[in-house]
Amino acid sequence: MNLPQGTLDLLILKALSLGPLHGWAISERIHDVSRATLEIPQGSLYPALHRLERRKFIAATWGASENNRRAKYYELTRAGRKQLGEEVDAWAKLAAAVGLVLDMT
Amino acid sequence: MWLRALFRRSEVERDLDDEVRFHLERETEKYVRQGMTPAEAELRARRAFGGVERIKDDTRDARGIGWLEALAQDMRHTLRGSRKRPGFVLAVVLTLGLGLGANTAIFTIVDRLLFRPPAFLTDPGRVHRVYLVERHDGSDMTDGHMAYTRYRDLARWSSAFSTIAAFQDRELAVGRGEETRVMDVGVVSASYFDLFNAHAVAGRFFSSREDSVGAGAPVAVLSWTFWQTRYGGRPAIGDMLEIGELRCTIIGVAPPGFTGVDSDRPVAVFIPVNAFGVHAGFFQHPTDYYLKYNWQWIELLARRRPRVSLSAADADLTHAFRMSVEAERAVRAGTPTVDVSQPRAVVAPIQSGRGPKASNVSRVALWTSGVALIVLLVACANVANLFLLRSLERRREYALRVALGVSRARLLAHVVTEIAMLAAPAAMLAVGMAVAGDRILRVLFLPGALSTTITGDPRTLLFAGIVALVAVCLTAVAPSLEAGRVNLSGLIKDGARESARGGSRLRIALLFLQGALSVVLLVGAGLFVRSLYNVRTMRLGYDVEPVLYANLAWRGVTLSDTQRVALSHRLSDDARTIPGVSSVALALTVPFYNSWSEELYTVHRDSVAKPDRFTLQAASPEYFHTVGTRIIRGRSLTEADRAGSPPIMLVSEAMANTLWPGQDAIGQCVRVGADTAPCRTVVGITEGIKQSSISDDPGTQYYMPIGQYNPDQAALFVRMTGDASASAETVRRRLQRLMPGASYVTVTPMRDIIDPEVRSWQLGATMFVAFGVLALVLAAVGLYSVIAYGVAQRTRELGVRVALGAQVPDVLWLVLRDTIRFTILGLLLGSAIALAAGRWVEPLLFGERATDPLVFGAVTGILALTAAAASLLPARRAARVDPNIALRAD
Numbered sequence: 001m002n003l004p005q006g007t008l009d010l011l012i013l014k015a016l017s018l019g020p021l022h023g024w025a026i027s028e029r030i031h032d033v034s035r036a037t038l039e040i041p042q043g044s045l046y047p048a049l050h051r052l053e054r055r056k057f058i059a060a061t062w063g064a065s066e067n068n069r070r071a072k073y074y075e076l077t078r079a080g081r082k083q084l085g086e087e088v089d090a091w092a093k094l095a096a097a098v099g100l101v102l103d104m105t
Numbered sequence: 106m107w108l109r110a111l112f113r114r115s116e117v118e119r120d121l122d123d124e125v126r127f128h129l130e131r132e133t134e135k136y137v138r139q140g141m142t143p144a145e146a147e148l149r150a151r152r153a154f155g156g157v158e159r160i161k162d163d164t165r166d167a168r169g170i171g172w173l174e175a176l177a178q179d180m181r182h183t184l185r186g187s188r189k190r191p192g193f194v195l196a197v198v199l200t201l202g203l204g205l206g207a208n209t210a211i212f213t214i215v216d217r218l219l220f221r222p223p224a225f226l227t228d229p230g231r232v233h234r235v236y237l238v239e240r241h242d243g244s245d246m247t248d249g250h251m252a253y254t255r256y257r258d259l260a261r262w263s264s265a266f267s268t269i270a271a272f273q274d275r276e277l278a279v280g281r282g283e284e285t286r287v288m289d290v291g292v293v294s295a296s297y298f299d300l301f302n303a304h305a306v307a308g309r310f311f312s313s314r315e316d317s318v319g320a321g322a323p324v325a326v327l328s329w330t331f332w333q334t335r336y337g338g339r340p341a342i343g344d345m346l347e348i349g350e351l352r353c354t355i356i357g358v359a360p361p362g363f364t365g366v367d368s369d370r371p372v373a374v375f376i377p378v379n380a381f382g383v384h385a386g387f388f389q390h391p392t393d394y395y396l397k398y399n400w401q402w403i404e405l406l407a408r409r410r411p412r413v414s415l416s417a418a419d420a421d422l423t424h425a426f427r428m429s430v431e432a433e434r435a436v437r438a439g440t441p442t443v444d445v446s447q448p449r450a451v452v453a454p455i456q457s458g459r460g461p462k463a464s465n466v467s468r469v470a471l472w473t474s475g476v477a478l479i480v481l482l483v484a485c486a487n488v489a490n491l492f493l494l495r496s497l498e499r500r501r502e503y504a505l506r507v508a509l510g511v512s513r514a515r516l517l518a519h520v521v522t523e524i525a526m527l528a529a530p531a532a533m534l535a536v537g538m539a540v541a542g543d544r545i546l547r548v549l550f551l552p553g554a555l556s557t558t559i560t561g562d563p564r565t566l567l568f569a570g571i572v573a574l575v576a577v578c579l580t581a582v583a584p585s586l587e588a589g590r591v592n593l594s595g596l597i598k599d600g601a602r603e604s605a606r607g608g609s610r611l612r613i614a615l616l617f618l619q620g621a622l623s624v625v626l627l628v629g630a631g632l633f634v635r636s637l638y639n640v641r642t643m644r645l646g647y648d649v650e651p652v653l654y655a656n657l658a659w660r661g662v663t664l665s666d667t668q669r670v671a672l673s674h675r676l677s678d679d680a681r682t683i684p685g686v687s688s689v690a691l692a693l694t695v696p697f698y699n700s701w702s703e704e705l706y707t708v709h710r711d712s713v714a715k716p717d718r719f720t721l722q723a724a725s726p727e728y729f730h731t732v733g734t735r736i737i738r739g740r741s742l743t744e745a746d747r748a749g750s751p752p753i754m755l756v757s758e759a760m761a762n763t764l765w766p767g768q769d770a771i772g773q774c775v776r777v778g779a780d781t782a783p784c785r786t787v788v789g790i791t792e793g794i795k796q797s798s799i800s801d802d803p804g805t806q807y808y809m810p811i812g813q814y815n816p817d818q819a820a821l822f823v824r825m826t827g828d829a830s831a832s833a834e835t836v837r838r839r840l841q842r843l844m845p846g847a848s849y850v851t852v853t854p855m856r857d858i859i860d861p862e863v864r865s866w867q868l869g870a871t872m873f874v875a876f877g878v879l880a881l882v883l884a885a886v887g888l889y890s891v892i893a894y895g896v897a898q899r900t901r902e903l904g905v906r907v908a909l910g911a912q913v914p915d916v917l918w919l920v921l922r923d924t925i926r927f928t929i930l931g932l933l934l935g936s937a938i939a940l941a942a943g944r945w946v947e948p949l950l951f952g953e954r955a956t957d958p959l960v961f962g963a964v965t966g967i968l969a970l971t972a973a974a975a976s977l978l979p980a981r982r983a984a985r986v987d988p989n990i991a992l993r994a995d
Contacts, residue, residue, distance in 0.1 A: 024131040026386060043155035046125065046164045062120075065127070072124045 008048050010091060011038070013076065013084040016058060020075035022065060023049060027044075038093060049074060057083050121161055129154060132912070150520050158185070165386025179522035186523075193495065194527060196890070197488050200883055201531035204484025205476040206538030207876060211570045213543055213799055214550045214703045215474045217368045217563060218458040218467045225303040226361040226455065228408075232300055233418070233452035235259070236461050237426060240447045240537035247451070250401045253382055256294075257318070258429035259405065259450070265421035268408040270297040271378050274370050277349035278658060278849050280335075285839060285849040288331070290348055291365050291372035292381045293884050300408060301363070307332075308342040310356030320378025325353035329361040331373040331550035347847055348376055350384045350660060365453060368404065369550075377960070380404070398433045398440075407452060415452060422450035465865035469949060470514050470550055473872040476629065479622045481572070483521050483880045485579040486615040486622075487887040492524065492584040493612050494894045500632045521581045528580075534575035539565065549868050582610055612891055613923060616904060619884040620931020620972075621938065623877070624964055625861055628939035630877035631870035631960030632950055639952035646804065647696070648733030651687075652855040653829050653836055654695045655680075655821035661847030666817040673819045676840055676850075677725075680823055683839050687826045689820040690731040691811050692724040697858050698798050706776040707764060719760055719805045720778075720796050729791070731824045739771050739789030745808035753810065755789040760805040799862045800951065823852075830854040866951055881967070885975040893979040900986055908988035921985045924976040936961060 003011070007099065009028045015021060015029045026049075027040040057080035065071035129150050131374075136146035154160065185193045210416065223227030237255075238247045251259075253271065262267040271294040279288045291297075295316035315322035325346055332341060336489040344355045353376060364371035382394035394400060409418050426448045434440040453460035458467030496503070503516060657673065664672070675688045694700055700720040722728075726742045737758060746753055755776060761770035774784040793804020811819055821840070825832050844850055860867075896903070901915055944953025 005864075022610065024128045042128075042153055043160050046121075046128075046160055051162045068122060069127065069130075071127050072120065 202534030205535030262425035621934035624935020626877035630873035747812035
């Protein structure tokens with residue numbers, strides 16, 4: 001299923017809210033948690049990560065991966081955590097609003 | 106800073122590489138775990154990821170980067186793109202290179218003719234050539250030449266100038282005996298050297314004491330080149346050197362490049378103007394040259410004082426000139442008053458090509474640089490079109506990048522960077538072309554000039570760089586507009602196919618512009634070629650190719666008139682024995698070099714008004730056969746016509762018609778020189794000749810037996826059976842052996858006498874044709890690429906049409922519509938421009954109207970043929986579209 005417009009950033013921030021992850025793990029985590037419903041377009045993942053990094057919502061460090069290889073880990077910054085909260089709220093409002101409209105009888 | 110930024114950039118790059126690689130590896134491992142073979146897994150992972158480089162680019166865009174990184178990224182991008190499209194790169198580099206090369210090459214010429222000041226000249230902006238204007242018969246006559254006396258007056262009575270110098274380039278025989286050569290000698294005042302910041306490399310320049318009025322010392326300063334070629338760089342100070350009538354002591358050697366103020370005539374030796382004036386022998390008294398005003402031979406250079414404006418300088422010099430005219434009236438009866446002649450002086454730039462007496466050659470050079478500019482415009486339009494075609498293909502990519510947050514400014518910068526990167530090799534190619542073309546151009550425009558090295562010339566390199574920059578900006582306009590118009594909505598999904606129409610109007614407009622500009626150049630080429638043809642096929646009244654002119658200069662000997670006559674006969678007898686010589690004649694004058702005239706009296710008119718309308722020639726019997734002038738009626742000169750025999754003459758047809766309209770000229774009587782002179786009977790009528798001007802010469806000449814008129818002044822005409830130019834040196838050597846004392850012979854092919862007269866047409870024809878063809882080829886390539894691209898883009902549409910029953914002519918019409926529009930609109934617009942510009946070109950043409958329908962007709966044909974040829978291939982491809990294949994293409 002294609003991601004609705006503008007949700008990629010939200011999903012990335014949410015995925016990182018539980019702890020630092022590298023790029024591949026982020027896409028895997030979203031895939032798994034959504035029970036394989038959401039497929040991250042890989043071509044957009046890295047541009048999105050770097051964009052978020054530029055906007056200081058996430059920070060990157062190089063560390064050893066689970067199989068002991070050099071990998072770039074992303075973690076949420078304070079600004080990112082705040083942004084996540086706002087985006088979650090906005091999403092909830094949107095979802096609720098859409099739900100109301102769809103429940104219209 | 107730069108280094109660190111670049112270094113940092115590579116670190117960022119490596120990180121990005123690592124990150125992407127890590128991702129791909131993990132993805133591959135995942136698929137392997139799911140049971141795929143490693144190879145399958147890797148392929149799958151890569152496919153899922155998409156284009157690695159593209160994503161890296163997108164990622165870089167998303168990061169947002171500094172301008173340096175951006176530039177580096179764009180350059181990398183361009184390089185990557187270039188490797189994929191060598192054809193595109195080659196087309197762009199060649200097209201721009203040709204356009205820039207044409208401009209760089211012609212710049213080297215225009216620069217030397219119009220802009221580059223003479224070497225060593227200090228503060229050239231304040232050094233001027235001086236021109237004098239006087240009113241004659243109701244029209245202003247401007248002249249840069251004046252009497253030495255006038256120069257002294259102007260120097261004495263003006264105050265706006267810190268230095269005033271006299272100079273004159275004279276062709277004089279330099280050396281003695283076999284070694285004697287006619288060379289350009291700088292006859293200059295001692296103040297001349299004050300204008301330059303130059304020091305003699307050996308010895309010294311001459312002082313004002315050696316250039317004192319009426320008593321110039323016979324001293325000479327050699328140019329560096331002459332010192333090298335004649336003396337091999339050996340010490341020469343104190344040696345004697347024969348220069349014209351003077352025996353000079355060499356006192357100095359000028360530094361390399363110090364060769365006077367006229368770039369096309371480098372000076373070999375400098376001598377004091379007063380030394381030359383005293384011994385030149387133009388006057389009875391050696392003092393006359395600085396007391397009289399009727400020998401106008403000096404040119405003036407003047408350095409304006411600081412804080413004196415140009416108009417103040419003009420006014421000051423005009424004031425001095427008026428005083429000088431008053432002084433002239435005191436010594437020369439018949440000088441018009443200042444109220445009549447309204448004398449005024451004008452200071453002009455040091456480059457004669459920018460002064461009021463600019464030659465046709467500098468005007469043609471200016472035109473040619475305009476033409477080169479048009480070629481550059483065509484090239485830019487062409488490259489812009491190529492980039493447009495490409496940017497259409499890349500709209501999807503652009504749209505994506507905009508979607509990823511790349512600013513439009515970044516996108517434009519990318520386009521400009523791409524063009525600039527291809528312009529750099531084009532500029533190098535241009536300099537290469539200029540080097541290669543320089544020799545040819547120099548021979549055409551500045552036959553006498555010394556070579557300069559273009560590659561080491563900062564002015565030329567700077568010019569090439571600037572023009573390249575301008576070209577980049579011009580070229581970038583259209584593609585930038587296009588990139589700026591990138592429309593997000595829909596584009597990403599639609600792909601390139603449907604959007605191809607968007608920029609087509611811009612492309613077609615550029616194409617028309619190219620067509621129109623080519624038409625303008627081709628019309629120019631046609632007009633000049635026709636002019637040259639007219640000049641070349643025009644009967645001059647004498648033959649050019651087989652004829653040599655040998656001038657005899659007596660020096661260092663005193664010969665009686667009889668001895669000179671005897672010697673000239675010996676010379677002509679000797680010349681007849683040279684192999685390849687078919688006939689030899691003695692004559693007084695040679696066309697374009699000199700002419701004589703006398704007062705004429707006929708029975709019906711006491712004095713024929715304006716004697717100089719008729720020019721005289723005195724010649725030996727072989728003359729007409731030797732130079733090829735035809736005798737229309739009556740008889741030629743014979744051996745029987747000699748001193749003491751009955752006086753006779755031949756007149757040209759035009760002269761006969763002027764003097765005796767409606768009557769037979771043969772048998773008429775003319776008195777030459779005085780109304781008491783014996784009656785000369787006209788015995789024959791000849792064709793008229795071009796005597797002093799190619800364009801408007803009335804052709805009114807008369808011929809007398811040389812035995813009856815100044816036989817001691819004779820020169821030789823030699824007619825060869827083969828190529829006369831190649832034999833000139835042989836003939837000179839043979840004749841020189843008979844010359845007594847320091848006397849010498851100069852032999853000039855008639856071709857060399859005529860060539861300077863036709864040079865401007867030759868130049869115009871050569872340059873317009875070369876550049877016209879260049880522009881046409883560029884336009885044709887442009888047309889081809891646009892149509893070919895159109896066909897490729899519309900293969901599917903054409904396939905649908907064929908499938909729906911369209912016939913081959915219908916398909917062809919779709920493709921050729923642009924070709925036909927290109928031809929018609931190009932012709933209309935181009936012809937309109939050419940007709941408008943015609944008014945200014947017409948004075949440079951010969952026997953040719955700027956509206957010549959033949960030229961316009963030919964250009965129409967050429968353009969139509971070229972357009973047809975350019976669209977032939979794509980049209981064939983379109984006609985063969987197979988609907989099955991075309992429709993399956995997607």
